Amino acid sequence: MAQKSLQDLFDIFLNQQPLFIKKEALQETHTPENVPHREEQVKQLATILVHTLRGEKPSNIFIYGKTGTGKTLVSKFICGEIGKRAKTHGLNLIALYLNCKIDKINTPYRLFAHILYQLGEQVPVTGLPTEEVYRKFIQTLDKNKSTFILILDEIDSLTDTSTLYNLTRVNTQLQNSRVSLIGISNSSGFTNNLDPRIRSSLSEEELVFPPYNAPQLKDILFKRAEIALRPGVLEEGVIEKCAALAAQEHGDARRALDLLRVAVELAERNGEPSVTINHVDTAQKKIDTDRVVEIIKTxxxxxxxxxxxxxxxxxxxxxxxxxxxxxxxxxxxxxxxxxxxxxxxxxxxxxxxxxxxxxxxxxxxxxxxxxxxxxxxxxxxxxxxxxxxxxxxxxxx
Ligand SMILES: Nc1ncnc2c1ncn2[C@@H]1O[C@H](COP(=O)(O)OP(=O)(O)O)[C@@H](O)[C@H]1O
Ligand SMILES: [Mg+2]
The missing domain is CATH 1.10.10.10 (Winged helix-like DNA-binding domain superfamily/Winged helix DNA-binding domain)
Structure with missing residues (x-):
């Protein structure tokens, strides 16, 4: 490209009013301050976990629901809130969050090592006998004299179920601490394939996250768009369209957010002043194509x-x-x-x-x-x- 026209291009982009003011609010990494339309689930979780504030061990909980129904968000949110409360009460409560898929936790060794790492203990990535890591794991938990809430997100990735067996029995080996588990899965069938002893222990309490409907998704999007976008950049019907498409697709909030974010990106890239329903249609095609390509390649x-x-x-x-x-x-x-x-x-x-x-x-x-x-x-x-x-x-x- 000739130098002059490249400079012109920079000018066009620089003079253009950005559509995003805080794009991050439409991304997965953003944690909203509250969780609308999951009040029931938050309340149920709180009712079970409140025992930790009295220093008792709460029941283990198994959470399931389709992708994008707010499972990760709610469980992180509630642990944060309960942690704050425990602090003001001077209680020792430690909430640990692990994503078995992202952290590639597929062996007992990796699981214990990850938890130890979060508790400030260094363990080599491989090399030690698993029993030794397990012993250190028990010692460290006990040394902390705390109630632990251990969240195992995407627990289906933990294919070695002996790990789960060890975890469900960990309290019998602790004198000064206790652990309660929150397992999270996208599939309700996950526990069916488990050893009955692990299953009954892991799902002492079960919590279902139902799909969001279109009005709920609209509301969720609206709140996040308010933070993310310059006022007035969305034409009428854009949020409704994203919500309707995502509602058709098993009520997935992640999908709804992706549609909106990509639609705005497309508009911004074309130098257009506002986002239209057509951008949402194009966004849908782009997301589907990118996803298919990514899956096929891997x-x-x-x-x-x-x-x-x-x-x-x-x-x-x-x-x-x-x-x-x-x-x-x-x-x-x-x-x-x-x-x-x-x-x-x-x-x-x-x-x-x-x-x-x-x-x-x-x-x-x-x-x-x-x-x-x-x-x-x-x-x-x-x-x-x-x-x-x-x-x-x-x-x-
Ligand atoms: N009630 C809600 N309010 C605001 N954002 C939400 C809500 N539920 C889900 N989200 C957002 O949707 C995305 C997917 O939610 P997540 O909790 O990761 O779903 P899951 O773990 O069930 O697959 C995240 O970006 C999350 O912040
Ligand atoms: Mg999740």
């Missing part, structure tokens, strides 16, 4: 090939797609791309994983006395599909 090759097979079948437009159809095409594509084919069973597992990632849908159809069969549909459409196809071709080549 999948192993075999899984990419299974997805590619499904897209291939979909393009043929021959109606219902069965697992058998996919396996057949997958076999042919394996030859083409020089991959050793997996067994039908493994391919079936990969199909289930793609379903969990939201890229495909699976329906079980009963065929009367011929048993049941699974038909697969592709849940990626439009621009996201085009982009996805492109990325797959590139990744597999």
């Amino acid at each position: 999948q192993p090759r075999q899984s990419q090939l299974v997805l590619y097979s499904i897209i291939y079948l979909k393009d043929l437009e021959k109606g219902d797609i069965s697992t058998g159809d996919i396996f057949e095409i997958y076999g042919k594509l394996c030859k083409k791309y020089n991959l050793t084919p997996l067994t039908q069973r493994r391919v079936s597992d990969l199909i289930s994983e793609l379903e969990m990632l939201g890229l495909i849908g699976a329906n079980i159809i009963s065929k009367g006395r011929y048993g049941r069969t699974r038909t697969i549909s592709l849940d990626v459409v439009g621009t996201a599909l085009e982009k996805g196809r492109e990325i797959l071709k590139y990744e597999l080549a």
Whole structure:
């Protein structure tokens, strides 16, 4: 670009009134001061946890609800509040928050090491025997003479359930401290697969976070937009549109915030003075496409090939797609791309994983006395599909 026009471009951007005044308020990292429309959940949690203020051990709690229903926000919020109260009462209360997925906590060792680290104790990332770390963990908890609230967010990532077993029994080994657990999961089914002893201990109390409806999302967005944006930059109906789209998508507040933030970014990038409903539509396409691309890129090759097979079948437009159809095409594509084919069973597992990632849908159809069969549909459409196809071709080549 010629120097002159680049300078012109800087001028345009500098003279433009920014649409954001505090973008951070529309991002995940921002913690709002209160949590509207989760009063019931806050109250229930408070009722259970208030025992800690009397120095008793509260029940363990298992929280579940779909993504973006405020589980992380509420549990952090309440621990903060209870911590303040404990301080004024001179009680020793320590709330520890761990995100099992982000912190990659998949072994007992990592879990204990993480907690010890938060309590100011250094443990090497690997190397010590797990028993030794566990002993140190118990010692440190006891030394603190405190009530601990241990929040394990995205607890499904903790695949080694022996860790959970250890944790649910930790109080029997403590003399001066006690621990209560708050486990958080996006799936209600998580505890079903646990050892019954762990399950009953972990979910002494259960709390469900229902999806937000459109008016609630509108209200949440409105409050955060007030902090984030210059007054008057949103045209009529923008917040309503974001709320309506996110309500359709299992009432997800994260989605609603993303839609609004990206819509404003798009408007700002185009140098436009205000945000319209069209920006929200474009934002939706962009978010979907980015998400699909991100998932596809991070999948192993075999899984990419299974997805590619499904897209291939979909393009043929021959109606219902069965697992058998996919396996057949997958076999042919394996030859083409020089991959050793997996067994039908493994391919079936990969199909289930793609379903969990939201890229495909699976329906079980009963065929009367011929048993049941699974038909697969592709849940990626439009621009996201085009982009996805492109990325797959590139990744597999
Ligand atoms: N009631 C609410 N008021 C304001 N923001 C909310 C509310 N519920 C959720 N959010 C926001 O939506 C996003 C997702 O919430 P989060 O608690 O992370 O959901 P979950 O843990 O259930 O997936 C976060 O940015 C959070 O700040
Ligand atoms: Mg969360």
